Amino acid sequence: MAAARDEVPNKRVVLKRYVTGFPSEDDMEVVTATARLTVPPGSTAMVVKNLYVSCDPYMRGRMTKHERPSYVPDFVLGEALVNFGVSRVIASGHPDFKVGDLVWGMTGWEEYTLVPKPESFFKINHPELPLSYYTGVLGMPGLTAWAGFFDVSKPKKGDYVFVSAASGAVGQLVGQLAKLTGCYVVGSAGSDEKVNLLKTKFGFDEAFNYKKEQDLDAALRRCFPEGIDIYFENVGGPTLEAVLSNMRNHGRIPACGMISQYNLEQPEGVRNLFHIVAKRLRMEGFMVFDYFSEYYKFEEEMAGSYVEDIAEGLERAPAALIGLYSGRNVGKQLVAVARE
Amino acid sequence: MAAARDEVPNKRVVLKRYVTGFPSEDDMEVVTATARLTVPPGSTAMVVKNLYVSCDPYMRGRMTKHERPSYVPDFVLGEALVNFGVSRVIASGHPDFKVGDLVWGMTGWEEYTLVPKPESFFKINHPELPLSYYTGVLGMPGLTAWAGFFDVSKPKKGDYVFVSAASGAVGQLVGQLAKLTGCYVVGSAGSDEKVNLLKTKFGFDEAFNYKKEQDLDAALRRCFPEGIDIYFENVGGPTLEAVLSNMRNHGRIPACGMISQYNLEQPEGVRNLFHIVAKRLRMEGFMVFDYFSEYYKFEEEMAGSYVEDIAEGLERAPAALIGLYSGRNVGKQLVAVARE
Incomplete structure (x- = not known):
């Protein structure tokens, strides 16, 4: 035995x-x-x-x-x-x-x-x-934020950055990395508590509760009168559609996830993809697995709340x-x- | 006077x-x-x-x-x-x-x-x-094909390439550039006459008449059992949706145009953009204007029927x-x- x-x-x-x-x-x-x-x-x-x-x-x-x-x-x-x-x-x-x-x-x-x-x-x-x-912050979501923001979206100082699901595991880090890079950062989240956290704790320049906005397109125009250079995509669906209308020429969309679509039996269609052509946008998916070889370098670099x-x-x-x-x-x- | x-x-x-x-x-x-x-x-x-x-x-x-x-x-x-x-x-x-x-x-x-x-x-x-x-071939469509194929899609020998609107001004050139690069190239077009031209005159490996296919997804699976590395996007809509399901990991979609959507009062939605995340696809729009500084170099390089x-x-x-x-x-x- x-x-x-x-x-x-x-x-x-x-x-x-x-x-x-x-x-x-x-x-x-x-x-x-x-x-x-x-x-x-x-x-x-x-x-x-x-x-x-x-x-x-x-x-x-x-x-x-x-x-x-x-x-x-x-x-x-x-x-x-x-x-x-x-x-x-x-x-x-x-x-x-x-x-x-x-x-x-x-x-x-x-x-x-x-x-x-x-x-x-x-x-x-x-x-x-x-x-x-x-x-x-030091695990998969941290490496995801780091890789997606720096390697995929290629940020420059002064870029206008929008992050959806901004208080989540990845979004809160993207916002902070963007601020450290000298970008203007706006986040969306689904409660006033989260929006408050974005502005007071994570240092976002602006934030809104997407559940309270009648018109996402108008909310984005209000936050980004000059348009969006980088959209860190976590949600997909209607948010992506509203963002595409507000992107600037040569904007970049690192596609990390599309949580708004995961539980739908029939995903929602995005109807204005022609903006990708007209504004020469780059939408690019990425997976953290592809960056595992850089993990220990990342671990040493990463800090923050x-x-x-x-x-x-x-x-x-x-x-x-x-x-x-x-x-x-x-x-x-x-x-x-x-x-x- | x-x-x-x-x-x-x-x-x-x-x-x-x-x-x-x-x-x-x-x-x-x-x-x-x-x-x-x-x-x-x-x-x-x-x-x-x-x-x-x-x-x-x-x-x-x-x-x-x-x-x-x-x-x-x-x-x-x-x-x-x-x-x-x-x-x-x-x-x-x-x-x-x-x-x-x-x-x-x-x-x-x-x-x-x-x-x-x-x-x-x-x-x-x-x-x-x-x-x-x-x-x-020596004007705007030629420079468009050349820039989109070489600069945006970054082709490699052996890549599987799909071109929509393949007999048109840009598509026929993309197909020929792809063959010169050592790619496997399939095109779609809207008549049997055009499909015949793709195979006999432009050297496409395979071609199909999209108007005669009941199921675009099945047509693409038939032509690309291993999936698509590069989709040269000219049409948008349902073709893009079928293509996304058939892309391979790290595939590239140079977005040149979306002619299927231009005359619709309400454009069609693309519902499976999550493939961009899951397969780490890069979809990138481009405009020929951005390549005008390379025109004379292009003019000297370009040849073909x-x-x-x-x-x-x-x-x-x-x-x-x-x-x-x-x-x-x-x-x-x-x-x-x-x-x-």
């Missing part, structure tokens, strides 16, 4: 059914399985204890059953959800990862995860900072994830799995 | 009313005004005799009355339409342009045009070629222009104003 001696209960959040339309907490379930806390002899795998797992909008796509393969794999029914998290190594057969190491990478929504390929994880070089930052919304415990993970799509979170949403 | 001695009748095509929806020949009118064949003393203007004027899809936008200024000025009611043409200088106060010079540039749909700023015109350095080529559709005489100009929007033209459409 030696094999059972290293088995422990392993609470996990599993997907119960594939989702169409708006997801609900009930599409997920918290169950208890078991985990082994050792790696098989000769394996280069590692076992990690998860400390924080991140709630990110792109996860909605993984809750759909795709006919053609998507850019990230669909979740597997009955298995733990998978996303970026912060973990401590508790067993390792990999020469680069030792027991006790703090790491971040693609892990399970569960207490313990067996990681077959530890080399996909990053070491945490600043454990003196709040570890949860490695799901945000950051707002988090931490849910305590895996039991609250489904609600935290669903909250993203109604905008309930204020700042970067994540889940504390274990407080060490 | 000396002033009248250099006045001659000047036949011209004028816009009678601003257009909504599909334009008709009756929106234009051929009238006879007068022109002076001299320039005022001390002026640096020139007078040109127009030989060919070009019919280009973008002209539809200039037939609309815009509330906000468009990227090119609206036509002026009662004045001659304005577009690129080939002309001979018959009077000049400009040191760089002499009587007898052959030039091309933005001129009037009329027999004689007073050009206040001759420096916006290009000299024709190869008068041994058919002069009409300077409205096509080219199909034209020449209407004889200004009387046939309105029908030639309208024909663009129903696809009646085969190849580059232009109007011969005067055969010297």
Whole structure:
């Protein structure tokens, strides 16, 4: 019975059914399985204890059953959800990862995860900072903001920058990077509380609550009488349409996400793409995966304030994830799995 | 009465009313005004005799009355339409342009045009070629194809290239440039005659008649089982939507025009722009104006076969222009104003 001696209960959040339309907490379930806390002899795998797992909008796509393969794999029914998290190594057969190491990478929504390929994880070089930052400002959203803003949009001092979903994990960082670059920055968000945060805490020059604007086009004209040079695209749909009408010649649209469309059975059409031709706009999608080789350089460069919304415990993970799509979170949403 | 001695009748095509929806020949009118064949003393203007004027899809936008200024000025009611043409200088106060010079540039749909700023015109350095080529392969459409394909889409040998409106002025050249670059090239067009031309004359690897395809997405999957690297966008709308589903990761979409949308009172929406994010696509508009400084370099580089559709005489100009929007033209459409 030696094999059972290293088995422990392993609470996990599993997907119960594939989702169409708006997801609900009930599409997920918290169950208890078991985990082994050792790696098989000769394996280069590692076992990690998860400390924080991140709630990110792109996860909605993984809750759909795709006919053609998507850019990230669909979740597997009955298995733990998978996303970026912060973990401590508790067993390792990999020469680069030792027991006790703090790491971040693609892990399970569960207490313990067996990681077959530890080399996909990053070491945490600043454990003196709040570890949860490695799901945000120093993790995937941070690298996303940094790559999208600097590498894709090629900002110049004085550029007029608009950020949608501006108080979220990525948006709040884009705004601050833009201010550091000498840009004029306006953000949109879905509540007065978030708008207030943009102006008082994140240093946006202007901000508005898009849910209170009768006419998005007019709101943008009010904020950008000279037009927009850079639109950091997080939402898609009607906001993108209003932005296209207000872009300046040679404007750039780094396309990071389109959260307004993820839960629609029939996405909304954007009817004024001809502005891309007439104004010589560049709209360019990007993925954080393509910038992982620059992570440690980024980690050293990055600093700044950051707002988090931490849910305590895996039991609250489904609600935290669903909250993203109604905008309930204020700042970067994540889940504390274990407080060490 | 000396002033009248250099006045001659000047036949011209004028816009009678601003257009909504599909334009008709009756929106234009051929009238006879007068022109002076001299320039005022001390002026640096020139007078040109127009030989060919070009019919280009973008002209539809200039037939609309815009509330906000468009990227090119609206036509002026009662004045001659304005577009690129080939002309001979018959009077000049400009040191760089002499009587007898052959030039091309933005001129009037009329027999004689007073050009206040001759420096916006290009000299024709190869008068041994058919002069009409300077409205096509050696003119604006040629420079457009060259700039959009090489500078915007950054092609590599082996890339899979799709061109819409492929037998038109720009498309036929893009296809040939792509073949010269070692790409696999498929074109779409709106008649079997055009499709045949693409395969037999322009060297496209494959071509299809989009009007005969029940399902554009399926047609593209058939032609591009591995997906599309470069889509040279001339049409917009449902074709763009079908293409986005078939793009490969890191694909590029130089956006040259969207002719399918120009005559719609309410443009069609494109619903699957999320592919831009997921596949890290770059969609980038461009304008030939931005490449005029490279024209003479381009003129020397360019060669190849080219199909034209020449209407004889200004009387046939309105029908030639309208024909663009129903696809009646085969190849580059232009109007011969005067055969010297």
